[in-house]
Structure formats: structure tokens, C-alpha cells
Amino acid sequence: MRKYLTVFTVSWQNGFVYRLNFLLWRLRSVIVIITVYYFWDAVFRNGGVIFGYTRDKILTYVFLTLILRSLILGQRSMDAAGEISDGRLSNYLLKPLNYHFYWFTRDLADKLLNMAFSVIEIILLYFILQPPVFLQTNIFILIYFLLTVILAVILNYLLGNASSYFSFWTPGNAWGFWFLYLVFQDFLGGVAFPLDIFPKAAYGLIMLLPFPYLLYYPANIYLGKISGADIFQGFIIMLFWIGIIIWLLRQEWRWGLKNYQAEGR
Amino acid sequence: MALIEVKYLSKYYQVHQKEPGLTGSIRSLFHRKYYDVKAVDGVSFTIDEGELVGFIGPNGAGKTTTLKTLSGLLYPTGGEVSVLGYIPWKRQPEFQKQFALVMGQKNQLWWDLPAIESFILNKEIYEVPKEKYETTLNELAELLDVKDLLKVQVRKLSLGERMKMELIAALIHSPKVLFLDEPTIGLDVVAQKKMRDFIKVYNQKYRSTIILTSHYMDDVKELCKRVIIIDHGKVLFDGLLEDIVRKYADHKNITVILDRELDRRQIEHLETLGGVREFIYPKLILQVPRENSNRVASKLLQSYPVADLNIEESEIEDIIREVFTGKDMA
Ligand SMILES: Nc1ncnc2c1ncn2[C@@H]1O[C@H](COP(=O)(O)OP(=O)(O)OP(=O)(O)O)[C@@H](O)[C@H]1O
Ligand SMILES: [Mg+2]
Numbered sequence: 135m136r137k138y139l140t141v142f143t144v145s146w147q148n149g150f151v152y153r154l155n156f157l158l159w160r161l162r163s164v165i166v167i168i169t170v171y172y173f174w175d176a177v178f179r180n181g182g183v184i185f186g187y188t189r190d191k192i193l194t195y196v197f198l199t200l201i202l203r204s205l206i207l208g209q210r211s212m213d214a215a216g217e218i219s220d221g222r223l224s225n226y227l228l229k230p231l232n233y234h235f236y237w238f239t240r241d242l243a244d245k246l247l248n249m250a251f252s253v254i255e256i257i258l259l260y261f262i263l264q265p266p267v268f269l270q271t272n273i274f275i276l277i278y279f280l281l282t283v284i285l286a287v288i289l290n291y292l293l294g295n296a297s298s299y300f301s302f303w304t305p306g307n308a309w310g311f312w313f314l315y316l317v318f319q320d321f322l323g324g325v326a327f328p329l330d331i332f333p334k335a336a337y338g339l340i341m342l343l344p345f346p347y348l349l350y351y352p353a354n355i356y357l358g359k360i361s362g363a364d365i366f367q368g369f370i371i372m373l374f375w376i377g378i379i380i381w382l383l384r385q386e387w388r389w390g391l392k393n394y395q396a397e398g399r
Numbered sequence: 400m401a402l403i404e405v406k407y408l409s410k411y412y413q414v415h416q417k418e419p420g421l422t423g424s425i426r427s428l429f430h431r432k433y434y435d436v437k438a439v440d441g442v443s444f445t446i447d448e449g450e451l452v453g454f455i456g457p458n459g460a461g462k463t464t465t466l467k468t469l470s471g472l473l474y475p476t477g478g479e480v481s482v483l484g485y486i487p488w489k490r491q492p493e494f495q496k497q498f499a500l501v502m503g504q505k506n507q508l509w510w511d512l513p514a515i516e517s518f519i520l521n522k523e524i525y526e527v528p529k530e531k532y533e534t535t536l537n538e539l540a541e542l543l544d545v546k547d548l549l550k551v552q553v554r555k556l557s558l559g560e561r562m563k564m565e566l567i568a569a570l571i572h573s574p575k576v577l578f579l580d581e582p583t584i585g586l587d588v589v590a591q592k593k594m595r596d597f598i599k600v601y602n603q604k605y606r607s608t609i610i611l612t613s614h615y616m617d618d619v620k621e622l623c624k625r626v627i628i629i630d631h632g633k634v635l636f637d638g639l640l641e642d643i644v645r646k647y648a649d650h651k652n653i654t655v656i657l658d659r660e661l662d663r664r665q666i667e668h669l670e671t672l673g674g675v676r677e678f679i680y681p682k683l684i685l686q687v688p689r690e691n692s693n694r695v696a697s698k699l700l701q702s703y704p705v706a707d708l709n710i711e712e713s714e715i716e717d718i719i720r721e722v723f724t725g726k727d728m729a
Pocket of ligand 2: 462463464580
């Protein structure tokens, strides 16, 4: 649809207005990668195995998730919470425009811009840090990995917006829900550490939640650590959650609009 | 054919009452008392194609709430609305492509980009063909005299210039129905006049149907043949502006500039001459029935220290104020 293409380009133009911001943001992500990298490097200085991870394995995991993170978890649509709270949503409701697609498009525009820069940074970092990165060569795994990344992008968008839409009921407080979501991302999504350091039983339960499929699952597909029936099970769980959250979003939207007071203007 | 039909429309806002202070805040976490604000309470009217109707009333009367409901932003508590044959709050794209809501204090433009980018985005959103878009944009920019400003970052425009851009953004899809909520608010006298002229031209040239709210009676006087007066969510008057003026113009205002302060007896005696509208020394305004005006004027000249005296028709503002304060409309 052409209108979303224009949303995409306008979004980019808007982004370029804040060139300096953007460059600093990229710089930050590079610094984070280097810091985290050296942190784990130092932990494993004397070799050994911690939580079943060797130095090489953890460094690969860290490097990979840091890259995937900006692609999958980077999100602007938290602004939707603000728009609902202060009534700016009205602007969109007046027009023949789908609000969910609108923000998804803006997210995509953002991700692609960040991606373009990431690629350059990754190549540079690769030569500077010389990490023991494991290069996946199995074409089927790579294709499936790509699919899980796309699904993870969608899942993250849906979960984020499900959090934002709570603004319909608690205008101004939706940040609380966002914060909660970010905490889930960090600790149950595999951002802060790989999830298989949890005890077996807890791990099994966590893998039934949507959060591991944001980052941990795609990363481990790439690394070839998930195989056989677990691949299939993960795929089903992912689709299941996407379905559930689409349903939830629709309910939120429908009832939320009945509650919406178009305030402030 | 009635383009807009509103029947017994009501919109109640549910508001929870918070007692003041911290203890009040904590208490209201557990125990909330709700009450209804009857913002719109049984409003009915119909508007035909091409009409330009003034929708007026004091602050909090329910004007904006009505317009938001007609635009599909709010679900009504009760009643029926049909605009262009559509139910607004279903928000069908075919309906949305045919109307626009412009609010004086609100902005839809991308703040960091030139206005033209927002126009292009709206062109795509409303699926306006390229040639149509270009002629419309040209005409509007010409009429509003902002051709040179299209490529300037919106944040660098003045309030008046920005308001014009907002208007263009809202009109780029040539809406048949236009809701203007205080479009002249905050503008200087010259800009207000320009905005008014534009609205007039737009209404006549494109035969668009317009509902306009404003607190500036000049807007209403100059633009609207018909007015709907609303207060406390209820319609007080719906008819021709000239009818309401005629009905209330049975009074004239006598404005007197006094030479010196009045004594007690003179002040008391004023009441018998007419209604005191305003009395801040040295200015005194009396409202008197039309047929008495000459007699009262000569009385004033005889027995009061008058420096200057003027007899005028009632101002529309006064008339509207009388309607608001509930003088019976029969
Ligand atoms: N979101 C809301 N929640 C609760 N009450 C509201 C809300 N919006 C408006 N109201 C109340 O509804 C009434 C009507 O408001 P509305 O904005 O329609 O008035 P208005 O006629 O546009 O006034 P103004 O001339 O000041 O713009 C007011 O008493 C207002 O306090
Ligand atoms: Mg208002």
C-alpha cells in the first residue's frame, strides 16, 4: 500500500532531522557491545566452564544477541502510549489509516535504518575484536533462522503495543506496563543472559512464555543449539503467542476506543 | 437533503471524584466514586448541504464534544447521528475521506519537517490523485497566501502561519463536510479576518457544509446565517441569526460619559430609567426598551451631569449573553 510507503519515507526524513542523535545512538550501541564483550571475556579469562558455557560459546552468544537486539527489540511504537494518553491519537482516528500498521511501518523504517548502520559496525567490530564467532553454514538453518527473526519482530511489536494500549484505561501510566515488558525482555527474553542457565524445570516453564522467542530462541537456532522436535515445538509456541496477542490487541483496541475520550483538544 | 442529522444525541463522561490531598489519593485507589458529566444532553438538529452553521455557547457548553462525536472520535451515550449517510463512530474509510475536523489548538503537522511533507503524507492517506492534489494545494496556498512557506520547517512558522498550514492539511482531500472548532483562536485581528474570508470563500466556492464554533462574535456575524446556541449540553436556540437579533433588538443601549460622580439619589433613580449594563465611572451603559430610548435620553441630559451620550443597537454579544443567561426564548 502506497500510504504506508509514504509513512516509511516521511519517518526516515524525520529521523534525519536528528542526525546527531542518531549517530550518538549508534555510538552507544557500539560501546555497549564492546563493554559487554570485554566483561564476559574477563569473566572467562582463566578458562573453565560456567553454567555450561565456555568462553567461546558465551562470547558468540553475546555478540549475536547484541546484534539481533537492535533489529528485533528496537521499537519506537512505545510513543503510541503517549499518543493515546494525551489525545494525539485523534489525528489518526479521523483518517482512513490503520493505526497498527502505521506504527509497524514506522518501526520497520527505524529498524532498517539501524540495520544499515549495524552492518557496517558489525564488520568493523568483527575485525577489531576478532570474536570466536561461529558461522552457520547450513542453508536450511539459516532460512529458518531468518523466519524466526521476522516472527520475533512481529511478536515484539505486538507485545509492545499490547503494553501501550493499556493507556486507554490508565492514561499516563502506560509507562509502567512498558517498563514491566522491558524487564521481561531482559530476564526472560535472553537479553541479560542465556536462559539455559536456569534450572531445568524453570527453563521448561519459561520456554512456554512468549518472551524467550524474542531473542533467545532465534539466537540459538542460529547457533544450532536447538534441534529436532524442539525446533518444531518452539515454532508452534511462537505462532500460538502471536495469535493470542493479536486477539488481545484487537480486544484492547475495540474496548479501548469505547473508553477513549479524545482528551486535551 | 439533510447532510447531517443529529437526534437526541447525548454524551456523558464518567469522571471519578478524587478527594484532595494525599490521603484522598490513597483512598481513591481503593474506593472510587464515579459521577457523570452530561457534556451533551439530548441535542437534535439537521443541517443541509452547503450550509455554514455557527455552533456557539459558553465554555464547557458541549460544542467540542458534539463535534468529536460527529467526527467519530467518541461513542455517544445515547441518540443517533448520521453524517453523509454514515454513522461516524464506525469510522468507515469512505466516510473519513469526505470530512475533516480542524481544531484551533491542535496540530497534526510533522513538527520537524516542512509542511509540504505532511501534505504529501495526507495525499497518500486519503488517496488523492496527483493532479487533483496539485490543483488543490495550489488553490489553497494561493488563497491563504502561504506559497513561500511550504518548504519551511513547521516549528519555525508563526502561530497564524501554522494554523493556515493545518487548514491546508485538513482540506487536501477536499472534504464535503467540515467541522471547524475555534479556527481563529489565538490569531491577531488581521489574521482572524483573513481566516474568516477564507472560510467564506471555501464554503461558497466548493459548496462544502461547515459547522463552525467560535467565541468571537465577529466570526459568527460575518459567516453564519444560521446559529445553534448550546449550553449545558442542551440546545437553547436554533435558527437564523437575524431572527435572534430581531427578537432581542427590542432594546437599545445608551452609553453615557459622565462629568462628575453621581450622588446617591441619582444612582438609585437610574434603576427606574432602565437596566444598568455597566457602570464604571465615568462610563455608564443603560439598556432600555427601544420605544423609551429617546425619552430616557432626554431625561438623562436634563438631570444628570452628562458629557457625552450615545444611543446604539444592542451588540450581538449582548444578545447572545442574554440567551445564555436564560432569558426565556418564547
Ligand atoms: N474527557 C473528559 N472527561 C470529563 N469531562 C469532560 C471531558 N471532556 C469534556 N468534559 C466536560 O464536558 C463539558 C463539555 O466540554 P466541551 O469541551 O464539549 O465544551 P465546549 O463547548 O467545547 O467548551 P469550550 O468553549 O470551552 O471549548 C465540560 O463541562 C467539560 O468539563
Ligand atoms: Mg471546545
